Each structure stands twice: as C-alpha cells, then as structure tokens.
Amino acid sequence: MSNDKIDLPLFQIEGVGMIGERLIDEAEKYFRRTPRQYKYKWLVFDKDDLSSNDFHRLIEMAESRGFRVAWSNECFELWLVLHFEFLNSGITRDQYITKLDKHLQDRGLATGYKKSDHAVFDFTFELTEVTLKNAENLNKQHGTEGNHTPSS
Structure with a gap:
C-alpha cells in the first residue's frame, strides 16, 4: 500500500432504506429541514433490480437536483x-x-x-x-x- 494519504471529510450518514424517486424526494426534504450546510450531498443506493433505463434516469434526476450519486451492484x-x-x-x-x-x-x-x-x-x-x-x-x-x- 502506498503512503498516499487522503483527507476524509466530516460527514453524516442517514440510512433511510429507500430507493428511486422516493429516496431523492426524501433526501431533498431532509436537506431542506437541516440547518447544516454541506459542500456535497450524496445519495448511495443499491442498483439491485433496477432496469438500465430506470438506473440512468434516477442518476440524472438526482444529479439535476444537486446530488452526487454512488451505487453498488x-x-x-x-x-x-x-x-x-x-x-x-x-x-x-x-x-x-x-x-x-x-x-x-x-x-x-x-x-x-x-x-x-x-x-x-x-x-x-x-x-x-x-x-x-x-x-x-x-x-x-x-x-x-x-x-x-x-x-x-
């Protein structure tokens, strides 16, 4: 392993057990309610059984609303x-x-x-x-x- 170091930012994790448009909508509500300001807002979700079209549509929707997106498959x-x-x-x-x-x-x-x-x-x-x-x-x-x- 190299000696390269990365700076890990302070962050907050909120698990909500949702996916799709509902996840995006609930995340928007959360960020409207919280007094904290975040440099980046991330959504992380399971790709699981999403079709390729739904997967790409949701990523575009989240990004258009100011979120960064990560997923696992x-x-x-x-x-x-x-x-x-x-x-x-x-x-x-x-x-x-x-x-x-x-x-x-x-x-x-x-x-x-x-x-x-x-x-x-x-x-x-x-x-x-x-x-x-x-x-x-x-x-x-x-x-x-x-x-x-x-x-x-």
Whole structure:
C-alpha cells in the first residue's frame, strides 16, 4: 500500500432504506429541514433490480437536483465487504452478509452484520481508504456503468 494519504471529510450518514424517486424526494426534504450546510450531498443506493433505463434516469434526476450519486451492484453489502477485502466475483446477497458477519465479528462487533445497525460504520470508517482503492480497482476491471456484478 502506498503512503498516499487522503483527507476524509466530516460527514453524516442517514440510512433511510429507500430507493428511486422516493429516496431523492426524501433526501431533498431532509436537506431542506437541516440547518447544516454541506459542500456535497450524496445519495448511495443499491442498483439491485433496477432496469438500465430506470438506473440512468434516477442518476440524472438526482444529479439535476444537486446530488452526487454512488451505487453498488448487486447490493450495498458489496461496498461494505470492500472495506475488508477485494472481491471480484458475483456472489449472492446472503454470501455478502456471511462475509460481513465474519469480518465484523473478527473486529469485535459481536452481533455481526445487520443492515440497519449504525455501529457497522464505526467498524468500517477507519478502512475507508482501503475501500476506495478496492472500489477503484473493481471499476477499472468492470467499468462504471453499473452493468456488471459486482460493481461499486
């Protein structure tokens, strides 16, 4: 690993369990309500079963409303797995969760992975640099159109 350092900004994560237009609408409402000002507003979602047309339409819609967009394909759990290991094979959601359970339990999160548990971010935050490099490597291998599994 190189000695290059990246500055990680202060950020706030709000999991809402939504996708599509509803996610965009709810994110807009959230940013209208909050007194905080953010330099960048990101939406992160699972591509999952979205058609290619819907996928591209939602990205364009979010970007036209001032959001930056990130996604994972097959599921968000890929992004979390990339904190711990490089993975370049399409596996099922259950297999991602099994991997996450093991990684998180090995690092002290006794309950393992639960999608709505914010403690997961405490265990993954320090590995953000690793994740970004793994995701960049995966994108180089598959491209950035979200048409390959896995992709991030």
